[in-house]
Amino acid sequence: EVQLVESGGGLIQPGGSLRVSCAASGFSFSSYNMNWVRQAPGKGLEWVAYISAYSSTKSYADSVKGRFTISRDNGKNSLYLQMSSLRADDTAVYYCAREFGSGTYYFDLWGQGTPVTVSS
Amino acid sequence: EIVLTQSPSTLSLSPGERATLSCRASQNIHTRLAWYQQKHGQSPRLLIYDASNRATGVPARFSGSGSGTDFTLTISSLEPEDFAVYYCQQRSTWPIFGQGTKLEIK
Numbered sequence: 001e002v003q004l005v006e007s008g009g010g011l012i013q014p015g016g017s018l019r020v021s022c023a024a025s026g027f028s029f030s031s032y033n034m035n036w037v038r039q040a041p042g043k044g045l046e047w048v049a050y051i052s053a054y055s056s057t058k059s060y061a062d063s064v065k066g067r068f069t070i071s072r073d074n075g076k077n078s079l080y081l082q083m084s085s086l087r088a089d090d091t092a093v094y095y096c097a098r099e100f101g102s103g104t105y106y107f108d109l110w111g112q113g114t115p116v117t118v119s120s
Numbered sequence: 121e122i123v124l125t126q127s128p129s130t131l132s133l134s135p136g137e138r139a140t141l142s143c144r145a146s147q148n149i150h151t152r153l154a155w156y157q158q159k160h161g162q163s164p165r166l167l168i169y170d171a172s173n174r175a176t177g178v179p180a181r182f183s184g185s186g187s188g189t190d191f192t193l194t195i196s197s198l199e200p201e202d203f204a205v206y207y208c209q210q211r212s213t214w215p216i217f218g219q220g221t222k223l224e225i226k
Binding site: 035037044045046047050059061095100104105106107108110111112113 | 154156158162163164165166169175176207209211214215216217218219220
């Protein structure tokens with residue numbers, strides 16, 4: 001089955017760090033660019049970060065630049081998001097999303113999401 | 121930064137009716153626009169890409185149109201499973217989503 005499964009979310013104090021992961025299966029993970037997209041409670045979707053298939057290109061939303069780092073391990077079919085200096089407004093469900101065709105920046109496969117809550 | 125404005129915020133219709141959802145971009149984005157459906161408690165689903173192309177497996181009752189700054193998602197005859205939140209997304213710069221339109225049962 002073609003799927004993405006996120007893990008690693010949880011409750012973290014402001015200023016803390018957390019790494020969320022995404023396990024891919026059923027497709028050739030190393031052939032696809034990948035992204036993280038988040039959704040705050042009751043709010044819309046916000047793109048967070050992008051990584052190309054072989055990690056040569058990474059980009060970030062201004063709201064997380066300098067605090068979040070996207071990475072991947074093609075040998076493990078896994079995508080990661082290292083989050084640091086977390087703030088209350090980082091509270092959201094974090095989705096990993098596959099890019100639909102290189103360079104399209106559309107997302108054709110999404111995981112179920114992992115919730116991250118930043119609170120003291 | 122390009123801003124996408126969706127209207128209406130909420131649309132109340134009955135099954136069998138036609139739904140028309142709008143997305144307006146603050147700058148010309150040509151046809152670099154997608155539409156997603158998100159049902160309650162689920163992750164988003166790609167419906168339309170490049171303004172008018174249906175994604176794999178999307179029923180023919182969903183259609184997209186527009187170019188430049190004005191875009192429309194049309195659902196020709198609403199099925200019960202179509203009631204959800206719909207987001208447009210542009211890709212001219214980094215990905216940016218509209219704020220969403222909630223399609224609810226009247």
